[in-house]
Amino acid sequence: MATAEIPSRHKALVYDEPGKISTKIEEIETPKPGVGEVLVRLTHSGVCHSDMGVMTNSWSWLPAPTQKGQVGGHEGVGEVVAFGPGTESTVLKKGQRVGIKWMAYACTQCPACLAGLDASCSSGKISGYYFPGTFQQYAVAPAHYVTPIPDGLPSDVAAPMLCGGVTVYAALKKSGAQPGDWVVIPGAGGGLGHMALQIGSRGMGFRMIGIDAGEKEKLAKECGAEVFFDVTKYGKDADASKKLAEDVKQATGGLGAAAVVVCTASNVAYGQALSFLKFHGTLVCVGVPEGEPEVIKNADPATMLVSSLRIVGSAVGNRKDAIETLDMAARGVVTTRFTTEKMDKLNDVFERMDKGKLQGRVVLDLSD
Template structure:
């Protein structure tokens, strides 16, 4: 591909009032890449629930409140526009299509990095949190850390894979489930959940059960769920949980499921999750609950040891997970159900997300 014209200024979406849902389009200076960096002309970016958590300061585990004027976003796809010093011999060249992920860069030397868990890097930079993210037309990224996008995969299709896709792929790999096993996905019709269903059913051979609200039933089934459970049919109390657990176990013929991958930010989903599991089943923590942490209700030692249950955390995925996820997408194993919106609709998208009204993912077209 040819060269990319780099303007002196470009459009960016900023969090103009951190702590609440509010974004604003501003014109900002286009940076020049430093040593080891590339400048990416972004054309598309996914919108993730994590962006809303950062914008609204609703994640207590983050070390500081989000700065006013922060450029959010971490699922960006675009074309390398220019190279910084020291990148001449890298695998990236001007015109290449690449992606920027949740982890903007990792050190490569800490204990997590050395075992391939760069998403847990102790000195990682997070895209969209104290590092300018992908809700803008041009962004800097380390040349060694951008993700190559397969030629056959459209940019709008690729964007949500860089976080949503790689996150659930990594989580399903950690679940311990084997082909033919039952796996439950709470939040099955959401941005993460609908991808987990496809990867689990079509890529890994699992039998998938989706749990979500009734209006998402068709999407959930289209994505590979054999069975769907409508949360509207269950009361939000102990009796409702008991009935939900009974229904999950009835689907499996009695013992329960091999794994539960929680793809929602709901504390209730975590409280219920262990009860779905069979002997030596695994609960994988993916969705990050907002507000004060609530313990996983049934995680008492007696219940855990009697069934030899496991609780596993899964933070995004590493660079290899990202490549394998994008390869699945390029082969058509997994397809994001998404809608494309212009930049000026981002606040509205977050408002819909907050009300649980989104089905699948939203991708912003950054060309406007």
């Protein structure tokens, strides 16, 4: 697309009533890329549970409530259509497909970035939270931080990989599990969970156990779960959690799992997770519960040191993780189970998400 064809205004989905599930399509001014930036014509954007957390102000740990008129979204795919000063000589080319991630910008030079922990960048910017996100047709992005999309990987398939896929891949890497080890995925049939099952089983050689509502069993097993537990058949009290833990350990030969990667925003799941682990096992925290945070049960010093357990936090991934995830997607190791919706259906998507009715992911088609 030639620069002359770039419109002066374009469609964007904004959070018009932060604190509620409410989005509105507006026409906004198309930005011009600044120094070190590129302008991307977005064609698709994944819809993530994190978008709902930002929109509804349900994450108490965020430093400020979401501003009215915020353009949400952080799983955008499109093509480079214009360069800002200083970017023309980069490896990017006009018309090249790139992705915009949860971290819209990371400096790459601070201690966190040098450690490969981009999400903790001291000057990082989050796409869709005080930085224009990907629920729009044009977006500005730092040239050094967009992710190239492999040839042959469709844009709608690539979009959810930029957060969901990268997040679970990075988390599985941090779990310490080895090929042949058992790994438990609470939230197995959701957007994160169904990708974690695929990457863990097909890409990393783990034996996967899925935990979720019964209607998601078919999807979980298709994605690589050897064993599935219907969480609705257990209660939420201590006895029910104990029975679930016993069943998980029986499925693993009596020892327990090497890792539990919690892919659901559920305090109950976190309360159960440590009881699934074997000696020297690892709990990886991925899903962020809404409301006030709760203390993880059984994480007392005696339990932790006697069983040599670890609790690890994992927030999305870095640039290398993103490239490796998209490579796995291009090779067919992981595929996204998704449905495609137009921009005007986003409120309905969030309503279904809030009720736990989504299986896999939803991708927005950003075309007119």
